[in-house]
Amino acid sequence: MSFAERVDAALHDPLLKTAIDRATGTAQAKRAAAIAAFPSFEPARRRAAAIKDHVIANLGAYLAAFEANAQAAGAAVHWARTADEACAIVIDICKKADAKRVARSKSMLGEEIGLPHALEAADITRVETDLAEHIIQLAHERPSHIIWPALHKTREQVADLFRASHRSPQNEDTIPAMAASARRQLREDMLSADVGISGANFLIADTGAVCTVTNEGNAELSLVPPRVHIVTAGIEKVVPSMRHATHLLRLLARSATGAALTQYTTFYAGPRRPGDREGPEEMHIVLVDNGRTRMRDEGLAEMLRCIRCGACMNHCVVFRQIGGHAYGGTYPGPMGAVLTPALDGLAGAKDLPNACTLNGKCREVCPVDIPLPTLLRGWREKSWREGLEPVTMRRGLGLWAWAAKRPALYRLGTRVAIAALRRFGRRGWIARLPLASGWTDGRDFPRPEAGSFMARYRKGER
Amino acid sequence: MSAPRVALFVTCLVDLIRPRIGFAALRALEAAGCEVIVPYAQTCCGQPALNSGDRATAADLARRNIAMLDGYDQVVVPSGSCGATIRAHYPEILADDPEWLPRAEELAGRTWEILAYLDEVRGWRPDTALDATAVYHDSCSGLRELGVKRQPRRLLAGVEGLTLKPLDGEETCCGFGGTFCVKYPAISDAITTEKAAAIEASEADLLLAGDLGCLMNMAGKLHRRGARTRAFHTIELLAGMGDGPAIGEEA
Numbered sequence: 001m002s003f004a005e006r007v008d009a010a011l012h013d014p015l016l017k018t019a020i021d022r023a024t025g026t027a028q029a030k031r032a033a034a035i036a037a038f039p040s041f042e043p044a045r046r047r048a049a050a051i052k053d054h055v056i057a058n059l060g061a062y063l064a065a066f067e068a069n070a071q072a073a074g075a076a077v078h079w080a081r082t083a084d085e086a087c088a089i090v091i092d093i094c095k096k097a098d099a100k101r102v103a104r105s106k107s108m109l110g111e112e113i114g115l116p117h118a119l120e121a122a123d124i125t126r127v128e129t130d131l132a133e134h135i136i137q138l139a140h141e142r143p144s145h146i147i148w149p150a151l152h153k154t155r156e157q158v159a160d161l162f163r164a165s166h167r168s169p170q171n172e173d174t175i176p177a178m179a180a181s182a183r184r185q186l187r188e189d190m191l192s193a194d195v196g197i198s199g200a201n202f203l204i205a206d207t208g209a210v211c212t213v214t215n216e217g218n219a220e221l222s223l224v225p226p227r228v229h230i231v232t233a234g235i236e237k238v239v240p241s242m243r244h245a246t247h248l249l250r251l252l253a254r255s256a257t258g259a260a261l262t263q264y265t266t267f268y269a270g271p272r273r274p275g276d277r278e279g280p281e282e283m284h285i286v287l288v289d290n291g292r293t294r295m296r297d298e299g300l301a302e303m304l305r306c307i308r309c310g311a312c313m314n315h316c317v318v319f320r321q322i323g324g325h326a327y328g329g330t331y332p333g334p335m336g337a338v339l340t341p342a343l344d345g346l347a348g349a350k351d352l353p354n355a356c357t358l359n360g361k362c363r364e365v366c367p368v369d370i371p372l373p374t375l376l377r378g379w380r381e382k383s384w385r386e387g388l389e390p391v392t393m394r395r396g397l398g399l400w401a402w403a404a405k406r407p408a409l410y411r412l413g414t415r416v417a418i419a420a421l422r423r424f425g426r427r428g429w430i431a432r433l434p435l436a437s438g439w440t441d442g443r444d445f446p447r448p449e450a451g452s453f454m455a456r457y458r459k460g461e462r
Numbered sequence: 463m464s465a466p467r468v469a470l471f472v473t474c475l476v477d478l479i480r481p482r483i484g485f486a487a488l489r490a491l492e493a494a495g496c497e498v499i500v501p502y503a504q505t506c507c508g509q510p511a512l513n514s515g516d517r518a519t520a521a522d523l524a525r526r527n528i529a530m531l532d533g534y535d536q537v538v539v540p541s542g543s544c545g546a547t548i549r550a551h552y553p554e555i556l557a558d559d560p561e562w563l564p565r566a567e568e569l570a571g572r573t574w575e576i577l578a579y580l581d582e583v584r585g586w587r588p589d590t591a592l593d594a595t596a597v598y599h600d601s602c603s604g605l606r607e608l609g610v611k612r613q614p615r616r617l618l619a620g621v622e623g624l625t626l627k628p629l630d631g632e633e634t635c636c637g638f639g640g641t642f643c644v645k646y647p648a649i650s651d652a653i654t655t656e657k658a659a660a661i662e663a664s665e666a667d668l669l670l671a672g673d674l675g676c677l678m679n680m681a682g683k684l685h686r687r688g689a690r691t692r693a694f695h696t697i698e699l700l701a702g703m704g705d706g707p708a709i710g711e712e713a
Contacts, residue, residue: 007646007648007649008648011648011649011652317634317635317637317653318649318653321649321652321653322649354642354645354646355642355645355646355649356639356642357602357635357637357638357639357640357642357650357653358513358602358603358639358640358642359602359603359606359635359639360602360603360605360606360607361602361606361633361634361635363606364606374554377512377513377515379515380513380514380515381515381516381517382515383515384514384515384516384517385515389514389515393514393645397510397511397514397516397519398519400506400510401511401516401519401522401523403505404474404505404506404508404523405505405522405523405526407502407503407504407505410505414477414478417478418478427712428707428710428711428712429682429685429710436644437647438643438644438645438647438650439643439644439647439682441647441651442647442650442651442654442655442683442686443651443654443679443682443683443685443686444682444685444686444710445678445682446479446480446678446681446682446709446710447710447712448478448479448480449479449480449481449482449713451481452477452478452481453472453476453477453481453484453485454472454477454500454502454504456481457481457484457485457500458502461485462485462488462489
C-alpha cells in the first residue's frame with residue numbers, strides 16, 4: 001500500500017481515532033504535569049543533548065570501553081553492521097543454545113532489524129512478553145507506537161482478542177481482569193523460555209552494564225530465568241557512566257509516560273557469577289550499526305540523540321490523525337519520519353518528511369532537543385535535489401520563483417491571479433477551485449479583495 | 463528620538479488576498495511613531511521554496527530580499543512564519559555563503575514580527591474599542607521560532623470592550639502548513655476540523671491570529687461548517703479596523 005492509501009485507511013477508521021485520542025490525550029496531560037513539576041526541564045534537556053552529542057562525537061572510544069568492560073563482566077560482545085548480520089548472530093546464538101522458545105522483552109531495535117521474522121524463519125517459538133507486544137502478537141500486527149505498540153487498539157478490541165486467544169480468558173472486561181488474563185497466559189511461557197532477548201535503553205561504558213526500563217517487570221522475568229540472555233542494541237545507546245544514564249532516565253520516563261521513573265529499571269552486568277542465586281549462564285550483547293554511522297556522517301548526527309520516548313508522536317497533529325501504521329516504517333511520528341528514509345531509503349519514504357506541517361511542537365517536547373523540523377526539511381531538500389518530487393510541483397514552484405525574482409512581472413501576475421480568483425467567488429467565498437481542490441474539498445477559500453496591496457498602495461491608498 | 467525608518471514587508475499572501483492587513487499594519491506602525499516605507503521590489507520571502515526543499519531558490523530569494531531590505535532601521539512583517547523565514551532561516555540557508563551570511567545575520571537582527579515589534583520594541587498600546595469576545599490562535603512559527611505569545615495578548619488587552627476567552631488547544635497547529643494543506647489535503651482537513659470544533663466550542667465572536675495563512679485555513683473551515691465565528695488578523699483590530707469586513711466578507 002502507498003502512503004496515500006495507508007493514510008486513507010487510517011482516516012476512515014473511527015476506532016483508530018478513538019484509540020489514538022485516548023492514549024495521546026492521556027500522554028500529553030501526564031507529560032505536561034510531570035514537566036510542570038520539574039522546573040529544571042530546559043537546562044536538563046540541554047545537558048541531555050550535550051551528553052548524547054559528546055558520546056556520538058566519540059562513539060568509537062565509548063563503544064570500545066563498553067566492549068572491554070562488558071567482556072570483563074563475562075558477557076560476549078558481537079558487532080553487526082547490518083540488520084541481516086544482527087539477526088544472523090542472534091539466530092546462531094539461539095541455535096547453539098538449542099533454543100526452542102525465546103521470550104522477548106519489547107525492543108524497537110529488534111523490530112528495526114526484523115528479528116521477529118528472523119526467529120519465525122528459524123522455527124524458533126517467540127513469546128512477546130510486553131503486554132502491548134503480546135496483544136499485537138495475538139493480532140498478528142506490527143507496533144504502531146514506540147512506547148505503546150498496541151496504541152491503535154481500543155481496550156474493547158483487546159478484550160475480544162483475549163477472549164478469543166487466551167487459555168483461560170477474563171470473565172469480565174475490566175482492565176484488572178484483562179491484565180490478570182495476560183499474566184496467566186504469559187508467566188508460564190516466560191518461565192519456560194530457553195533464551196531471553198531484549199533491547200537496551202542504555203549501555204553503560206564504564207561498567208559494561210546494560211539497562212532496560214519497563215513498567216510491567218516483563219523484562220526481568222524474560223531475561224533472568226532463561227539459560228541465555230541476548231541483548232540487541234543500537235550503537236548510539238552507549239553512555240559514559242551511570243550518572244549519565246540516570247540523567248537521561250529522568251527525562252525519558254517523564255517524557256514518555258509522565259512518571260518520575262519507570263516501575264522497573266534494571267541494570268544487567270554480565271551473566272550469572274559463581275555464588276549468584278539466579279541469572280543466565282550466558283549473556284550476549286549484539287551492537288548494531290544498521291546505518292547509524294552513516295547517519296552520523298551524513299548530517300543526521302542529532303537524530304542519534306533520540307532516547308525513544310515517543311513524546312514527539314504523542315504531540316504530533318499528523319500522528320494523532322493517521323496513527324503509526326500509516327508511516328509504513330518501524331518508527332512512526334516525527335522521529336520516524338526522520339529515521340525511516342535513512343533506514344529504508346528516501347525514494348520509498350519521501351512522503352514522510354513532507355507530510356508534516358513543520359509546526360515545531362515535536363522539537364518543543366523533545367527531551368534531547370532534536371531539531372526535528374530542520375532534519376525533516378533536510379530530507380525534503382535531498383528529495384528535491386534527487387528529483388523525487390512530482391513534476392507538476394517542481395514546475396509550479398519554478399514558475400512562481402521565476403516571477404518572484406521579477407517584481408514588475410510579479411505585479412502583473414498577482415493582478416491576473418486576483419482577477420481569475422475573483423471570478424470563482426460568491427459573496428466573499430470561493431467554494432470550488434479547479435486547481436486547488438485539495439483546499440476547497442474541505443474548506444472555502446476567501447475571495448481576494450479587488451486589487452493587490454502593492455497596486456493599491458502605489459495608487460496612493462492608505 | 464527621531465522616528466525609526468521601518469520597511470514593511472507585507473508578505474505575498476496579504477498582497478494577494480487581503481490587503482487590509484497591509485493597510486492596518488501601516489496605520490498601526492505610523493501610530494506607534496514609525497516612518498514606514500513599503501519597498502516596491504518586495505514579492506515573497508521564499509518560504510514555499512524553503513519548505514519544499516528547493517534550497518537553491520530559497521537562497522536566491524533570500525539574497526534578493528537581504529539586498530532589498532538593506533539600510534532600514536527595522537523590517538516589520540505581519541506574519542510569524544514569513545518573519546521567521548527571514549529571522550530564523552535566512553542565516554541557516556546562507557550558512558555556507560561567507561559573503562552573504564553576515565548580511566543575513568544582520569538582517570535577522572532587525573527583522574520583527576509586527577505584534578512583537580509594536581509591543582516589545584515600540585511599547586505601543588492601541589487606542590480603539592470593539593465590543594466582542596475573541597479567541598486567539600498562536601500560529602506555530604511565530605510562537606516557536608520567534609517567541610510570539612504574550613505580545614498579542616498584551617496589545618489586545620488595550621482594545622476597549624474586547625474580551626479574550628481561552629481556546630482549547632490554542633498552541634496546536636491548525637493544519638495549514640503552507641503547501642502541506644494541498645499536498646496532503648485529507649490529513650490537513652482532519653486536523654483543521656478539530657481546530658474548528660474547538661473554536662466553535664469557545665462560542666467566541668471572533669477568531670484572531672497573526673498569520674493570514676492559518677487564518678484563511680481556519681476561517682475557510684469555519685465557513686464551510688456554517689459557524690458564525692468571524693476571523694481577523696490581530697493587527698486589523700489593533701489598528702481600529704475591527705469594524706470592517708472579516709476574512710471572507712465582502713467590503
